[in-house]
Amino acid sequence: MKQFILSLLQIKENNIDCTHTTVEVVSHKGIKSLFVTAKLTYDPTLCPDCGCINAQFSIVKNGTRASRITLPHISGLPAFLKLSKQRYLCKDCDHSFTAETQIVDRHCHISTRTQQWIAHQCNQRLTEQYISEMASVSAPTVSRVIDQTAQAIRQRPTHALPQHLSFDEFKSMKSIDSAMSFIFCDAISHQVIDIVEDRKQSALMRYFLRYDRLARHRVKTVTIDMYAPYINVVQACFPHAQLLSLV
Ligand SMILES: [Zn+2]
Known part of the structure; x- marks a missing residue:
């Protein structure tokens, strides 16, 4: 059941508890939504405030915080994840904090995957208004995400790479027949590093070999689907990296 739900939502997160998951289609702002x-x-x-190790029940579960996260559309419907995030209390420093996930950045309600989809539309001839309707976010949000991505890509020197990378792919929603595109991020900050239209092994090898050898050799982990071409790319381009699989 958990695997089915996560696959439906295109989510890679091991800490989602789907035991009491519900799926319903309701009207949201006058639009049928999932x-x-x-x-x-x-x-x-450990505690993110004081850094103490969670030993002998020093960090206890302390309620939940509700959040509504905008996901990419599913079967043509706007989709939202009503995520109940665990709250914790650190008995050492008396501070509370909330569970974090790579699905969404802290203090953000638009999923990382939705942001990646918006970023991918940079090279399509689409208006921000159209993209905003397709992503169920506001037009200013589309503008902000595209600006942030453009800035990140402009600033990307070929001699630097994060030590922890995450590979992924997605299909443009504009055309159901379109090929999958490759996207890779900093696995810690979730910042998009670049998007490569062609995810074939040869194209990705060519792409990554543009990076300095030293930068590639410093990469410690690469999180991927166990998609065979990615494994080959990692082994060839990041010889010291450990392969990680989330789901
Ligand atoms: Zn603490």
Whole structure:
């Protein structure tokens, strides 16, 4: 069941509890929309405020915080994840904090995957208004995401790479027949580093070999789907990187 829900939502997150998940289609702002509920919970290893290690129950679960996250459309319907995020209390410093996930950045309600989809539309001849309707976000949000991505790509020197990378792919929603595109991010900050139209092994090899050898050799982990061409690309271009698979 969990795997089915996560696949439906195109989410790679091991800390989602789907035990009491509900899926319903309801009218939202006058538009038929898909709402999925789930819970985000895990045992934190340390307190983000004081840094103390979570030993002998020093960090306890302390309620939840509701959030509504905008996802990419599913079967043509706007989709939202009503995520109940676990709250924690650190008995050492008395501070509370909320569970975090790579699905969405902290203090943000638009999923990372939606932001990636918006970024991908940079090279399509589409208006911001059209993209905003397709992504169920406001036009200023589209503008902001595209600006941030453009800035990140402009600033990307070929001699630097984060030490922890995450590979992914997605299909443009504009055309159901369009090929999958490749996107890769900093696995820690989730910042998009670049988008490559062609995700074939040879194209990705050519792309990554543009980076300095030293930068590639410093990469420690690459998180991927166990898609065979990605494994080959990582082994060839990032010889010291450990392969990680989330789902
Ligand atoms: Zn603490």
